[in-house]
Amino acid sequence: MLTLFNFLYKHREPGIFQRLPIYIFNIGRKRAPPRGGIEFNMDQTSMACATSATNPLTTNGVSLLFASLDALADGLFLLDSNNCLAYTNHQATQLTGLRQCDLQGKQITDIFMEPALAALITQTRRTQCSNHIEIDTTNHERRYEYRCLPSSEGLLLFVRDVTASRQQGNHRTEAGKQHEQLLEAQAVAITLSETNRQMDDFIGIVSHELRTPLTTVKANIQLAQRQLTRLSRESTQLESEQQARIVQIQSNLERAERQANRQNRLVGDLLDVSRIHSKRLELALTPCDLAVIINEIVEEQLQMMPTRSITLESSCQAAPILADRDRIEQVIHNYLSNALKYSEEETPVRVRLLCEEGYYRVEVIDQGPGLTPEQQEHIWERFYRVEGIEIKSGNGVGLGLGLHICVSLIEHHQGQTGVISVPGKGSTFWFTLPRDKEIQPSPTTV
Secondary structure: OOHHHHHHHHHHOOOOOOOOOOOEEEOOOOOOOOOOOOOEEOOOOOOOOOOOOOOOOHHHHHHHHHHHOOOOOOOEEEEOOOEOOOOOOOOHHHHHHHOOHHHOOHHHHOOOHHHHHHHHHHHHHHOOOEEEEEEEEOOOOOOEEEEEEEEEOOOEEEEOOOOOHEEEEEEEHHHHHHHHHHHHHHHHHHHHHHHHHHHHHHHHHHHHHHHHHHHHHHHHHHHHHHHHHHHHHHHHOOOOHHHHHHHHHHHHHHHHHHHHHHHHHHHHHHHHHHHHHHHOHHHHHHHHEEHHHHHHHHHHHHHOOOOOOOEEOOOOOEEEEEHHHHHHHHHHHHHHHHHHOOOOOOOOOOEEEEEOOEHHHHHEEEEOOOOOOHHHHHHOOOOOOOHHHOOOOOOOOOOOOOHHHHHHHHOOOEEEEEEEEEEOOOOOEEEEOOOOOOOOOOOEOO
């Protein structure tokens, strides 16, 4: 699979399409395109586009994509793992004098019979680094620059006629340097785009595969708990030893249920990240009271951790908002659980609700280890976890997704997030939400 098209879509003209992965398959490969992708079937004389139902791409869109390739000043040759041509742009046909259908599937060394070019391609595959060379034609009338860049499953070969510029003595002009930097930036962008796509696909698949067995495990645990409770209630004549064994089994089942719930939350985080990055996260916006939500969550945490001190401060009696209540609860739960997890058990945690001009501000203040400025810059990133910070209460280390999900959820509610922290003096994590009269209903899918 060659991935130049991912880069082109990423840097398309604004407003044309949503980003859509496009895949080129080698001759003879029998494989369906991934969901939301387009397959260019190279074993046909003319490439046939098959668009998926989830991402309708018009004929004009396909034409624009190929027009972007044909507009390149360089001849573009996409090489598969066997150094066969999988695609060539218009400039490539101008350089070679051959039609695209005649170039399709040919060995690159049959087109450019230059030993130095063959060595350049071999070196690029071996080192996985970009390389370039300039070669004169046999009669020394023309001079061509060949730049070879590695991609995930092939090579990108850019060819440019540099005869005129070299004759003028502009061997290393500023434009030439910029051209080189652009090509290298393209290679980096291609690699990053493909890596991110593969990671998102993996996260989505794994999350769905884990969710089903976890649901079954939890259901069976709950069924066993109910059966034990009924047995204990009905069998009043059981010996004390048997009663003790039933109690022990119930304790083990409760422990298993807690672990299943924790794993379920981790899987839920993975699914949320997958939905956020694929723009499939659904929000159910309804009028609700932020003050009530916060109060209920604080009371719930106090019931779960009665030894901890959690204080709630509010500057307003009611805080009406238009929001997805479950998602806002998820954000507050994450802030509060982090504050409790990373601070000493005897230290208090404060939750504040402030009524500001046009918005509400929620703060969760702890006396934990605090964060350095560098850590604060990365704390919202996906899979980021601060090293060396010890869990003080509770158990389990997350995946580094909680805060990343929080910032995405709040942004889609037209709010903001942030952190104020000093190493050794604790942290204040905050977010804002517009007041109900300020916020406008947005599409339910973000």
